Structures are given as C-alpha cells and as structure tokens.
Amino acid sequence: MLTPEEVKALAELGSATVYEASGREGLVPLSFLRFPPGVKAAGPAFPVLCAPGDNLGAHAAMAALKPGEVLVLAQAAAEPVALVGELLATQAKAQGAAAILVDGAVRDADELAALGLPVWARWVSPKGAKRERLLGLGVPVFLGGVEVRLGDYLVLDGDGVVVVPRERAREVLQKARERAEREGRLRERFAGGELSLDLYGLRERVAEQLAQAARLREEGGHG
Amino acid sequence: MLTPEEVKALAELGSATVYEASGREGLVPLSFLRFPPGVKAAGPAFPVLCAPGDNLGAHAAMAALKPGEVLVLAQAAAEPVALVGELLATQAKAQGAAAILVDGAVRDADELAALGLPVWARWVSPKGAKRERLLGLGVPVFLGGVEVRLGDYLVLDGDGVVVVPRERAREVLQKARERAEREGRLRERFAGGELSLDLYGLRERVAEQLAQAARLREEGGHG
Amino acid sequence: MLTPEEVKALAELGSATVYEASGREGLVPLSFLRFPPGVKAAGPAFPVLCAPGDNLGAHAAMAALKPGEVLVLAQAAAEPVALVGELLATQAKAQGAAAILVDGAVRDADELAALGLPVWARWVSPKGAKRERLLGLGVPVFLGGVEVRLGDYLVLDGDGVVVVPRERAREVLQKARERAEREGRLRERFAGGELSLDLYGLRERVAEQLAQAARLREEGGHG
Numbered sequence: 001m002l003t004p005e006e007v008k009a010l011a012e013l014g015s016a017t018v019y020e021a022s023g024r025e026g027l028v029p030l031s032f033l034r035f036p037p038g039v040k041a042a043g044p045a046f047p048v049l050c051a052p053g054d055n056l057g058a059h060a061a062m063a064a065l066k067p068g069e070v071l072v073l074a075q076a077a078a079e080p081v082a083l084v085g086e087l088l089a090t091q092a093k094a095q096g097a098a099a100i101l102v103d104g105a106v107r108d109a110d111e112l113a114a115l116g117l118p119v120w121a122r123w124v125s126p127k128g129a130k131r132e133r134l135l136g137l138g139v140p141v142f143l144g145g146v147e148v149r150l151g152d153y154l155v156l157d158g159d160g161v162v163v164v165p166r167e168r169a170r171e172v173l174q175k176a177r178e179r180a181e182r183e184g185r186l187r188e189r190f191a192g193g194e195l196s197l198d199l200y201g202l203r204e205r206v207a208e209q210l211a212q213a214a215r216l217r218e219e220g221g222h223g
Numbered sequence: 224m225l226t227p228e229e230v231k232a233l234a235e236l237g238s239a240t241v242y243e244a245s246g247r248e249g250l251v252p253l254s255f256l257r258f259p260p261g262v263k264a265a266g267p268a269f270p271v272l273c274a275p276g277d278n279l280g281a282h283a284a285m286a287a288l289k290p291g292e293v294l295v296l297a298q299a300a301a302e303p304v305a306l307v308g309e310l311l312a313t314q315a316k317a318q319g320a321a322a323i324l325v326d327g328a329v330r331d332a333d334e335l336a337a338l339g340l341p342v343w344a345r346w347v348s349p350k351g352a353k354r355e356r357l358l359g360l361g362v363p364v365f366l367g368g369v370e371v372r373l374g375d376y377l378v379l380d381g382d383g384v385v386v387v388p389r390e391r392a393r394e395v396l397q398k399a400r401e402r403a404e405r406e407g408r409l410r411e412r413f414a415g416g417e418l419s420l421d422l423y424g425l426r427e428r429v430a431e432q433l434a435q436a437a438r439l440r441e442e443g444g445h446g
Numbered sequence: 447m448l449t450p451e452e453v454k455a456l457a458e459l460g461s462a463t464v465y466e467a468s469g470r471e472g473l474v475p476l477s478f479l480r481f482p483p484g485v486k487a488a489g490p491a492f493p494v495l496c497a498p499g500d501n502l503g504a505h506a507a508m509a510a511l512k513p514g515e516v517l518v519l520a521q522a523a524a525e526p527v528a529l530v531g532e533l534l535a536t537q538a539k540a541q542g543a544a545a546i547l548v549d550g551a552v553r554d555a556d557e558l559a560a561l562g563l564p565v566w567a568r569w570v571s572p573k574g575a576k577r578e579r580l581l582g583l584g585v586p587v588f589l590g591g592v593e594v595r596l597g598d599y600l601v602l603d604g605d606g607v608v609v610v611p612r613e614r615a616r617e618v619l620q621k622a623r624e625r626a627e628r629e630g631r632l633r634e635r636f637a638g639g640e641l642s643l644d645l646y647g648l649r650e651r652v653a654e655q656l657a658q659a660a661r662l663r664e665e666g667g668h669g
Contacts, residue, residue, distance in 0.1 A: 016531065016553040016572040027573055038556060059419045060429040064436045082382075085239060087406060091413040107239040109381035110261060126239040126382040127250055134429055138436035150439055158555035159528075159572045183533060190537040196505045206506040206580055213510045213584035216596055282642045283652040287659045305605075308462065310629060314636040330462040332604035333484060349462040349605040350473055357652055361659035373662055 001044070002153065002169050004068065007098075010155050010169075011042035013176045015162040017183070018155045021176035026163040030103070030144040032120040032156075036113040040157040043070040043098035044166070045148045049136035050074065050104075053081040055129035058088050060137055067096025070154045074103045074141035080123040082107035086115065093117040099156055103143050120156050224267070225376065225392050227291065230321075233378050233392075234265035236399045238385040240406070241378045244399035249386040253326070253367040255343040255379075259336040263380040266293040266321035267389070268371045272359035273297065273327075276304040278352035281311050283360055290319025293377045297326045297364035303346040305330035309338065316340040322379055326366050343379050447490070448599065448615050450514065453544075456601050456615075457488035459622045461608040463629070464601045467622035472609040475590040476549070478566040478602075482559040486603040489516040489544035490612070491594050495582035496520065496550075499527040501575035504534050506583055513542025516600045520549045520587035526569040528553035532561065539563040545602055549589050566602050 002010070010018060019027050046069040048057040053075070061071055071092055073083050084092075084100055086108035092100055093115060105123035106112060112119050140149045146163055148154070153164040164172050186199065197203040203210075225233070233241060242250050269288040271280040275298050284294055294315055296306050307315075307323055309331035315323055316338060328346035329335060335342050363372045369386055371377070376387040387395045412422065420426040426433075448456070456464060465473050492511040494503040498521050507517055517538055519529050530538075530546055532554035538546055539561060551569035552558060558565050586595045592609055594600070599610040610618050635645065643649040649656075 014554070014556075016528070016574070019572045020574060024574060027571075029573075031569070040556075056425065056429065057432075059423070059425055060432055062418050063420050063426070064433055082239070087409055087413060087419065090410050091419060094414055094416050107382045108237070110237075110263075123254070124382055125250075126242045126385060127252075128239070128243060128247060131423075131425065134432050136435070137429070137432040138439040150443055159553045159570055162572060186533055187536050190533060191540055193540050195508050196533065196537060197509050200505070200577075202502065202505055202577070203509070206502065206583070209503075209506055209580050209583040210510055212582070216584040220596055279648065279652065280655075282646065282648055283655055285641050286643050286649070287656055305462070310632055310636060310642065313633050314642060317637055317639050330605045331460070333460075333486075346477070347605055348473075349465045349608055350475075351462070351466060351470060354646075354648070357655050359658070360652070360655040361662040373666055 002173065006173055007042050007068065010153060010173055011040045013180055014040065014157050015155045015159045017180055018164060018172060018176045019162045021179050022164055022168065022172045026146060028143045028146050028161040028163065030122060032122055032161060033124060034158065035109060035119045036116060039118040041070065041099035041118040042153060042155045043068050044151045045070050045072045045154050047072040047074065047139065047141040047148050047150060049076065049139055049141050050083060051133040051135055052077045053079050053129055054131065054133050055083040056131045057134040057137060058083055059131065060134055062091045062095055064137055065095060065097055068098050070099045070101055071097050072101045072141060072148055074143060076135060078103045078122065080105045080125050081127050081129050082125050083129050084119065086111040089115055089117050089119060101154065101156060101161060118156065120161060225396065229396055230265050230291065232400065233376060233396055234263045236403055237263065237380050238378045238382045240403055241387060241395060241399045242385045244402050245387055245391065245395045249369060251366045251369050251384040251386065253345060255345060255384060256347060257381065258332060258342045259339060262341040264293065264322035264341040265376060265378045266291050267374045268293050268295045268377050270295040270297065270362065270364040270371050270373060272299065272362055272364050273306060274356040274358055275300045276302050276352055277354065277356050278306040279354045280357040280360060281306055282354065283357055285314045285318055287360055288318060288320055291321050293322045293324055294320050295324045295364060295371055297366060299358060301326045301345065303328045303348050304350050304352050305348050306352050307342065309334040312338050312340050312342060324377065324379060324384060341379065343384060448619065452619055453488050453514065456599060456619055457486045459626055460486065460603045461601045461605045463626055464610060464618060464622045465608045467625050468610055468614065468618045472592060474592050474607040474609060476568060478568055478607060479570060480604065481555065481565045482562060485564040487516065487545035487564040488599060488601045489514050490597045491516050491518045491600050493518040493520065493585065493587040493594050493596060495522065495585055495587050496529060497579040497581055498523045499525050499575055500577065500579050501529040502577045503580040503583060504529055505577065506580055508537045508541055510583055511541060511543055514544050516545045516547055517543050518547045518587060518594055520589060522581060524549045524568065526551045526571050527573050527575050528571050529575050530565065532557040535561055535563050535565060547600065547602060547607060564602065566607060
C-alpha cells in the first residue's frame with residue numbers, strides 16, 4: 001500500500017502522466033464531468049456494483065469505506081440516473097472519502113461543487129435512484145471495460161480517470177515521477193524555443209514534409 | 224398562480240427537490256448548457272412552437288410574454304441551429320423575462336453569460352436561424368416528450384429542467400419545502416457522522432454485503 | 447493578407463458575426479471544448495493532416511508555423527486520442543502560434559488552461575498519440591467537411607469555429623464590421639424596450655399568432 005504522501009503524489013502527477021508511466025494501461029475510456037472545477041484526486045478504490053438505477057449500494061458503502069478511499073459506483077448497466085446527491089456526498093465527506101467516481105449521474109450539481117469533495121460522474125440529472133438492490137460491495141467492477149478492484153489506485157483529474165493495479169502502484173509511481181521530471185526539463189527547453197523535432201530526433205523523418213510546406217508557402221505567397 | 228415570493232422559493236429549492244416533491248414527475252429528459260454558470264431560475268412558461276431552424280416565434284414572443292415568464296422555445300424537430308443570440312436575449316431581458324429555455328442552440332455564448340439573463344440551451348452554434356414561419360405562440364409544446372403549457376411552472380438549474388403543471392404548483396411547492404427542511408436536518412446529521420443506513424432503516428437489508436466487503440478486505444489485506 | 451490589427455478585429459467580432467457576414471458560409475459543424483475558458487482567437491491557418499491517432503505532424507508543425515498562425519490538426523479519421531498536451535502547447539506558444547485547433551483530443555487540460563495559449567479541441571483524454579506518420583504539412587484539410595487551406599482565416603470563440611477563405615478575408619471583415627455596428631445600434635434600442643417585430647417589419651406576419659396567444663391567456667386566466 002502507498003503512503004498518504006505517495007497517494008498525494010499520484011494525484012499531483014495526474015492521469016496522463018500516470019497512464020504513460022504504466023505503459024499506457026488502465027485508461028477508463030469514458031468522459032466524466034467533475035465537481036468542483038479544477039480538482040484532482042487519487043486513492044485506493046472501494047468499488048460497488050449497483051443494480052441499474054439503484055443506489056442502495058452507495059448507502060451501504062458509507063458504512064464500509066475507509067478514509068482516503070475513492071468510492072467507485074458502477075451500475076450493472078450504466079444509466080443517467082442520479083446515484084449520488086448532496087446528502088450522500090455529505091456522508092462520504094464525513095467518512096473521509098478521497099473522492100467519488102460514478103459511472104452514472106449525480107444531482108445537486110451546484111451543491112456538490114460547493115461541498116468540495118471531489119466527484120467525477122458521467123452525467124447530471126435530477127432523476128432519482130431506487131433503493132432496492134445491491135449487487136456487490138467491495139467486489140471488482142468494470143468501468144468502460146476496465147477492471148477496478150478493492151485497493152487498486154485511481155488517479156482522477158480534468159483529463160479523465162486511470163486505474164493502477166495495486167500490485168504495480170509503487171513501480172508506476174516511481175516511473176511517473178521520473179517521467180514528470182523529464183517532462184519538466186523538456187518544458188523549460190521548449191519554452192526557450194527548442195523543438196521536439198530536434199530533442200526527440202524526429203527531424204529527418206519529416207524532412208520531406210517540411211520541404212513540401214515551404215513550397216506550399218512559396219506558391220501561395222503566405223509567408 | 225404563485226406569488227413572486229413563491230416562484231423565487233421554487234428556484235431556490237431547485238429542480239431535483241421539486242421533481243421529488245412532485246412524485247418524480249415532469250423531468251425533461253434532455254441535457255442543457257446554462258448561461259451564466261451557476262444560475263438558477265423558475266417561472267410560469269410562455270411556450271412557443273417554432274418551425275425547425277426558424278426563430279420567427281422568438282421574435283413574436285417578445286411582444287407577447289409577460290414579466291416573470293420563462294420563454295420556452297420548442298422546435299417541431301430539434302436542430303442545433305441558434306434560435307437565440309445576444310439581440311433576442313437583450314429584448315427578453317428588457318421585457319422582464321425570468322429566463323429562456325431553448326430546445327435548440329444559442330449563439331453569442333460569452334455575451335449571453337455577460338448579459339446575465341438566465342438561458343438554458345441544448346447546444347451552442349454560430350449557425351443562424353431562418354425567420355419565416357411560426358407554428359404556435361402560447362400553445363402547448365413538448366420537450367423530450369414532456370408537455371409544457373402556458374402557465375405551467377418551470378424550475379431550471381445545474382441539474383436540468385423540471386415542469387410542474389400549473390394546477391399542482393402550490394401543492395408541489397409545499398411538499399418541496401417540507402422535503403428541503405427534512406433534508407436540511409439530515410444533512411447536518413450526516414455531516415456529523417451519522418449514516419443513512421441507520422437513519423433510513425436500511426442496514427439489515429445490506430448486512431450480508433457488509434459482511435462480504437469485510438471478508439474481501441481481510442483476504443486482500445486492504446485495510 | 448490581413449494586418450495584425452485586422453486579425454485582432456476578426457477575433458473580437460466573433461464567429462457568429464463573421465459567419466453571417468460571409469453569407470453564412472464556412473461554419474465548422476463540430477462542437478469544441480476551449481482552453482482557457484472565455485478565450486477568443488483568430489489567425490491564418492497552418493493546416494496539418496495527421497495519420498489517425500498520430501501526432502508526428504504536430505511535432506513537425508512546430509518547425510514550420512509562423513507567428514500569428516493557428517495550428518490546425520486534422521486526422522485522416524478523427525479519434526479521441528490526445529494529439530496535443532502541455533509540451534506541444536508550450537512549443538506552439540514559444541513559436542508564436544495564435545491558437546491550436548484539434549479535430550481530436552487534448553490532454554493536460556488544466557495545464558493547457560494555465561498556459562494561456564488558446565486551444566480548441568473536440569475531446570479531452572489522457573490517451574496518448576503515436577509518433578510514426580505524417581500525411582501532410584501545410585496541405586488543405588477538412589474539418590467536418592469544411593475545407594481549411596494554408597492562409598485561410600479561422601475565427602474561434604465560445605460559439606465554435608468559422609473558416610474565411612483567404613481571398614474573401616478583407617471583404618468579409620468589412621461586412622462583419624458593418625454588421626457589428628448595425629447590431630450595436632439595435633442592441634441599444636432593444637435594451638430600451640423596442641421590439642425586433644417592429645424594427646424588422648415582422649409584426650404583420652405574426653398578427654394571427656399574437657391574437658391566438660392573447661386568446662389562450664384569456665381562456666387560461668394566465669395573465
């Protein structure tokens with residue numbers, strides 16, 4: 001298990017860097033809204049498999065999740081029904097959740113943003129859930145085909161959501177840190193006017209197209 | 224008819240609470256953008272049935288709507304054509320409209336946000352409308368299959384749009400107020416660490432799954 | 447070619463006004479996200495035809511684009527793969543690009559917003575691109591079926607993206623300025639309570655519907 005400092009580092013590194021560091025694995029191929037704007041989060045997953053349009057599992061999870069965990073609500077079939085609103089988010093915050101990820105809708109969007117607990121959801125809708133069945137608590141779930149198990153690490157930000165298997169967490173964190181350092185150095189050089197064509201050794205590969213572009217400028221007088 | 228104070232209360236209660244208070248009826252099953260960010264509104268509807276891609280009805284509505292009303296622009300077939308831009312929104316504001324709801328696109332998005340009149344629309348596009356036909360002014364329209372008649376109340380916010388039939392407005396408002404008070408008390412208790420499983424009497428129903436989650440934690444060493 | 451002041455004027459006029467001024471031509475029929483929020487831009491296009499999911503062309507473009515140009519990245523088939531992230535945007539900013547338009551995804555969304563170089567993209571995703579092939583640099587590309595050639599002018603804002611053929615740039619700018627002045631005068635009159643029905647001479651055309659709306663109000667007692 002990662003330390004709280006390591007989890008915080010994962011969040012700061014962000015989903016794109018972590019995804020690259022893990023060998024381009026674990027990307028959840030879904031688009032999410034996030035509340036409040038600009039927020040980032042990371043943490044071990046507490047996955048729940050809800051019946052479609054039913055949030056009994058979200059209520060149950062409040063008694064089972066541990067501080068620092070990311071509550072992951074999957075539905076047996078994803079529907080734009082609000083599985084989480086202000087009252088459940090208030091509970092999750094009081095129980096110490098790091099974030100909530102919903103493969104479904106949320107409601108009370110403005111109140112969620114004001115509450116401050118980071119929430120990722122596919123849709124917003126006033127439509128309320130049933131409270132009848134719970135298919136599994138702490139069991140593995142699938143988000144857009146990607147498995148999330150109890151204790152797997154999630155990295156969530158404005159780009160999307162990435163899953164890091166718990167067995168690879170420390171290795172991926174290390175590689176992500178190395179990648180971020182490398183990118184920090186490159187960013188400075190690019191800001192100073194150097195080009196990736198040169199630093200990555202790509203210029204030869206596109207020499208013909210660079211010549212073509214120069215010709216097109218010449219012919220069009222756009223230059 | 225509701226008083227201005229009652230209409231303001233509807234807006235403050237919000238679409239999700241009003242939808243629940245009405246027995247989960249009247250939800251418009253469409254996603255809307257809103258301008259400016261964070262705004263809420265409510266009011267009696269002034270519905271207009273536009274020909275597809277034609278906003279002659281929006282121009283006509285400016286001479287017919289009353290202060291406090293929500294201008295509702297439906298199209299015989301919803302297209303991503305801008306039925307409203309800065310000039311029509313300026314007129315609607317000057318005529319005292321409470322808000323504009325467009326089952327279509329708007330344009331001048333930044334100017335709409337700056338103008339301040341609350342606007343909900345399905346899309347944004349520079350594509351302009353024709354100005355040739357008007358199918359009905361003040362007639363009932365349908366938004367995603369949900370009927371909106373002259374004088375029915377609309378509640379619009381970040382979650383979406385809910386319609387309250389004019390005959391039920393006072394009853395639904397009363398129930399929504401009761402619901403909001405109940406939720407306010409619950410919110411405080413949840414913020415203090417109490418759980419909906421206990422307050423709603425659901426714990427027994429998920430006892431087996433809670434035990435399962437504890438076993439999964441044990442086996443995985445997560446926790 | 448337009449002067450820098452004229453290009454700035456195009457950006458200020460905005461996509462909807464320029465689209466109307468060009469006779470309703472050149473509208474790119476796609477929805478874009480923009481970074482940072484609220485930004486506007488304009489400039490001559492530097493178009494690149496990327497292989498699907500491959501951003502070698504974006505790297506090559508950094509060595510070929512001129513200050514003030516809008517980098518346009520088209521894919522032979524548009525996929526939600528990130529063709530641009532913080533490092534490429536940093537290069538583009540250092541090379542003086544006016545903006546980046548991507549018919550694909552971007553990543554590092556928060557960093558792009560902080561960097562400040564205006565970016566329009568169809569999607570956000572952590573998913574990274576290949577760096578293998580480049581189909582054409584400076585060649586004409588098509589965005590949603592609309593052609594963009596080297597030196598054609600792009601106008602980008604919160605409403606979307608409009609293309610002005612380079613041959614028509616000065617004529618369209620002149621017409622857009624006239625339109626904006628006309629609309630400025632109308633806006634003042636509308637804000638003062640005058641109606642487009644009267645100023646546009648449309649009242650007669652909707653006289654029957656106005657009478658119908660008055661009758662409906664009477665019958666329903668809404669008013």
